[in-house]
Amino acid sequence: MKTAVDKKLLAERMASFPELCLRAGIRVTHQRTEVYREVAATLEHPDADSIYRRVRRRIPQISLDTVYRTLGLFGEKGIISRVSYPGDRARFDGNTGQHHHFICTKCGLIRDFRSDALDAVRPRLKNVPCGRITSVQIELRGLCRRCARA
Ligand SMILES: [Zn+2]
Ligand SMILES: [Zn+2]
Incomplete structure (x- = not known):
């Protein structure tokens, strides 16, 4: 990779x-x-x-x-x-632009990915109890290709 x-x-x-x-x-x-x-x-x-x-x-x-x-x-x-x-x-x-993360729960690999579908996710709420929402970053967890093969 x-x-x-x-x-x-x-x-x-x-x-x-x-x-x-x-x-x-x-x-x-x-x-x-x-x-x-x-x-x-x-x-x-x-x-x-x-x-x-x-x-x-x-x-x-x-x-x-x-x-x-x-x-x-x-x-x-x-x-x-x-x-x-x-x-x-x-x-x-080093990537401070809009992106999402995939995290492998087995080896800890973290990778960026772009997704228009995920960028389009907008919470209906403007505020949560701890503050105001200004952007959404989605973290997906799973097994990376290497760990999934093992
Ligand atoms: Zn992995
Ligand atoms: Zn990143």
């Missing part, structure tokens, strides 16, 4: 990074750029530890703590999004 985003999309994401930081009011640093690159380059929705391992290949002196803080900052500023996976660590997503 494909794990890397298209080169063209990655180039677009990297080109937009300084603008995203500017809008978020944060400085562009080499470390932040490399942390962003790892999230932006993959379809895997990695957790902080795997991002740390990948960034360390290029910046051996970076600390796990810095990676955690950077991911937290990016999440807070909407530069990347956080995906919660029940009972697991936070996972991070």
